[in-house]
Amino acid sequence: MITQPYRPVTYTIGSVSSGMYENQGMKGMQGMPAIQPMQGMQGMPAMTGMQGMPPQVSSGSPMTPTGAVIPTTTPVFEQSYIENIFRLNLGKVGTFYYTYENNKDWNAKVYKGVLEAAGRDHIIISDPVTGQRTVLLMIYFDYATFDEPLLYQYPGVIGNPVTARNYR
Numbered sequence: 001m002i003t004q005p006y007r008p009v010t011y012t013i014g015s016v017s018s019g020m021y022e023n024q025g026m027k028g029m030q031g032m033p034a035i036q037p038m039q040g041m042q043g044m045p046a047m048t049g050m051q052g053m054p055p056q057v058s059s060g061s062p063m064t065p066t067g068a069v070i071p072t073t074t075p076v077f078e079q080s081y082i083e084n085i086f087r088l089n090l091g092k093v094g095t096f097y098y099t100y101e102n103n104k105d106w107n108a109k110v111y112k113g114v115l116e117a118a119g120r121d122h123i124i125i126s127d128p129v130t131g132q133r134t135v136l137l138m139i140y141f142d143y144a145t146f147d148e149p150l151l152y153q154y155p156g157v158i159g160n161p162v163t164a165r166n167y168r
Contacts, residue, residue, distance in 0.1 A: 083138070087118045089151055090115055090117070092148055093112070095111070096125065097142040100140055111134060112127075113125030114126050114127075121139065123135075
């Protein structure tokens with residue numbers, strides 16, 4: 001087996017080359033003949049590399065038969081996460097149930113107040129009588145109840161009008 005010393009390889013794509021030795025062009029390995037540019041058909045120029053890069057295509061984008069990408073806009077909607085439901089219902093009075101595991105003083109606690117803000121990992125409620133605000137972490141959140149209808153927007157739907165319902 002013949003061992004040759006390591007030499008970085010240079011690849012040429014179109015007129016752009018990459019590698020350590022850019023001035024060497026398309027030389028062969030030591031002791032091997034150099035690679036010559038491929039000759040084209042009669043009347044066609046010789047191909048020395050890729051003539052162009054393919055277009056960047058985002059997943060699922062349609063293409064024409066000629067290979068052109070048809071740009072599309074992806075609809076952006078809120079997903080049905082609890083913080084988004086809370087954001088749709090800011091200003092409503094709710095009762096929020098929390099469980100704090102391994103707590104000797106109080107394992108479960110109930111908070112009632114006006115929903116003022118909702119983030120990914122917390123909500124802020126306020127007591128309508130005293131005005132005291134409380135930040136509650138969602139990691140301990142169990143469920144919430146409201147005494148009035150809630151706004152809820154399904155993913156992909158522009159909006160849901162509030163309708164009156166007869167509860168029996």
